[in-house]
Amino acid sequence: RKIAVFASGSGSNFQALIDVVQSGQLDAEISLLVCDQPGAYAIERARAAKIPSFVFTAKDYPSKEHYEEEILTQLQTHGVEFIVLAGYMRLIGSKLLAEFKGRIVNIHPSLLPAFPGKDAVGQALAAKVKWSGVTIHFVDEGMDTGPIIIQERVRLDESETRESLQQKIQQREHKLYPSVLQMLLTQGDVVNDTKARTH
Numbered sequence: 001r002k003i004a005v006f007a008s009g010s011g012s013n014f015q016a017l018i019d020v021v022q023s024g025q026l027d028a029e030i031s032l033l034v035c036d037q038p039g040a041y042a043i044e045r046a047r048a049a050k051i052p053s054f055v056f057t058a059k060d061y062p063s064k065e066h067y068e069e070e071i072l073t074q075l076q077t078h079g080v081e082f083i084v085l086a087g088y089m090r091l092i093g094s095k096l097l098a099e100f101k102g103r104i105v106n107i108h109p110s111l112l113p114a115f116p117g118k119d120a121v122g123q124a125l126a127a128k129v130k131w132s133g134v135t136i137h138f139v140d141e142g143m144d145t146g147p148i149i150i151q152e153r154v155r156l157d158e159s160e161t162r163e164s165l166q167q168k169i170q171q172r173e174h175k176l177y178p179s180v181l182q183m184l185l186t187q188g189d190v191v192n193d194t195k196a197r198t199h
């Protein structure tokens with residue numbers, strides 16, 4: 001199956017997916033990187049892996065509808081069937097959602113519904129919780145609100161810092177995303193059932 005990865009930043013999750021595709025552990029082809037930050041390191045990773053990228057600046061377009069129209073064209077040109085958000089810092093608009101509903105997933109560094117939105121790691125530290133974690137979920141129109149596919153807990157130590165928690169969570173993400181995607185992409189029924197249910 002052909003997938004597109006959407007990223008805005010360093011793209012360490014994107015890299016983890018590149019690696020498992022190359023090693024044969026994920027039965028997919030990453031056909032396109034979509035990135036809204038021209039300076040993002042994710043773009044270098046795409047280049048190194050010879051993956052085409054579509055890079056845009058939202059401000060260059062009159063509205064979300066306009067840039068998503070362009071994204072949609074790019075997705076269709078590359079035959080993309082499934083969208084993987086990996087640190088993409090924008091809400092998906094109605095047009096893209098309608099076209100790909102049930103076929104867009106996101107990874108978030110907390111146990112949703114706790115700590116949605118930006119800086120989930122900082123929010124967890126500020127709340128002094130003992131456990132946080134990782135959530136992979138289908139994407140809907142809300143911010144980190146779609147149906148949850150899987151969650152894994154990460155324990156916060158007494159001495160936990162932003163850096164240490166970030167690192168623990170990311171290590172977990174880099175293992176979890178490939179395995180969940182392998183399940184979703186190879187069990188066609190799962191994708192189709194979910195699509196039917198969320199419509």
Ligand code: GRF
Pocket residue numbers: 007008009010011012013014086087088107108109170173
């Ligand atoms: C990850 O922690 C992910 O959960 C969140 O954004 C971060 C992206 O990191 N949505 P990276 O760009 O993959 O390194």
